[in-house]
Amino acid sequence: MSIALSVDKLSVIYDHFHALKDVSVDIETGESFGLVGESGSGKSTLLRAVAGLAPLASGSIKIHGDLLVGTKRSKAFYRQVQMVFQDPYGSLHPRQTIDRLLLEPLAIHGISDSDTRIARALDEVGLGNGFRFRYPHQLSGGQRQRVAIARALIVEPSILLLDEPTSALDASVQAEVLNLLEQVRRDRNLTFVMVSHDLGVVTHMCDRLAVMRNGTVVERLTSAQLAQAAVTEDYTRNLMIASKGFVKA
Numbered sequence: 530m531s532i533a534l535s536v537d538k539l540s541v542i543y544d545h546f547h548a549l550k551d552v553s554v555d556i557e558t559g560e561s562f563g564l565v566g567e568s569g570s571g572k573s574t575l576l577r578a579v580a581g582l583a584p585l586a587s588g589s590i591k592i593h594g595d596l597l598v599g600t601k602r603s604k605a606f607y608r609q610v611q612m613v614f615q616d617p618y619g620s621l622h623p624r625q626t627i628d629r630l631l632l633e634p635l636a637i638h639g640i641s642d643s644d645t646r647i648a649r650a651l652d653e654v655g656l657g658n659g660f661r662f663r664y665p666h667q668l669s670g671g672q673r674q675r676v677a678i679a680r681a682l683i684v685e686p687s688i689l690l691l692d693e694p695t696s697a698l699d700a701s702v703q704a705e706v707l708n709l710l711e712q713v714r715r716d717r718n719l720t721f722v723m724v725s726h727d728l729g730v731v732t733h734m735c736d737r738l739a740v741m742r743n744g745t746v747v748e749r750l751t752s753a754q755l756a757q758a759a760v761t762e763d764y765t766r767n768l769m770i771a772s773k774g775f776v777k778a
């Protein structure tokens with residue numbers, strides 16, 4: 530198995546606050562990896578650091594073996610790595626039609642054949658061509674998140690960084706969007722790194738996970754171990770109790 534994303538002894542300091550301290554994770558190609566932990570434990574910071582959106586103090590990040598330098602990310606990086614955030618409304622420009630939103634990444638990367646690609650992308654996320662000339666405010670939360678997923682997938686990345694991608698959605702819509710993500714991961718052999726406060730979602734979606742606390746990884750588990758409550762840290766046990774979506778096997 531090749532390593533898609535390798536994070537080695539990564540530290541992030543905001544002003545004087547250590548948001549990540551010596552965090553190391555290796556995520557295999559095609560794997561779905563979860564990051565869980567209490568609020569403020571550094572889950573989003575880890576994703577943001579990979580995307581070049583957090584100030585690195587030390588350590589290294591490699592994508593398919595290539596070292597990322599500093600916080601500047603190349604166009605080639607965004608061909609390989611895309612991010613989907615919790616709030617699609619915040620990440621979709623309100624005055625742009627869905628067509629325009631999907632065209633933008635194609636234009637940035639000089640990808641031709643945009644008509645066909647936009648139609649295919651909308652189809653892949655379960656939205657027909659009828660959505661193409663609508664605006665984000667004319668869509669439901671779940672539809673907007675489908676657009677955000679289409680926009681991430683349209684440049685054919687190999688890695689998706691998913692930051693609470695369904696936590697703003699109602700439970701039934703959440704399940705639909707998670708199923709969609711799982712489907713595209715299988716179809717495209719994508720690597721996922723998924724932040725979620727919901728241990729039920731992580732057990733369902735991920736092969737392995739890291740439990741984070743105060744900017745460090747305190748425990749590493751397979752989802753099977755989590756489902757069987759085969760955990761060693763009381764902190765993880767408390768997270769399980771606090772996560773109402775989590776049903777112990």
Ligand SMILES: Nc1ncnc2c1ncn2[C@@H]1O[C@H](COP(=O)(O)OP(=O)(O)OP(=O)(O)O)[C@@H](O)[C@H]1O
Nearest residue numbers: 543546548566567568569570571572573574575726
């Ligand atoms: N831009 C920033 N400037 C200063 N501190 C920040 C910044 N971004 C995050 N932090 C701090 O870093 C810590 C980790 O934040 P992070 O967003 O990674 O947590 P999280 O585990 O994703 O939490 P949540 O589940 O609430 O999203 C928090 O204490 C947060 O206040």
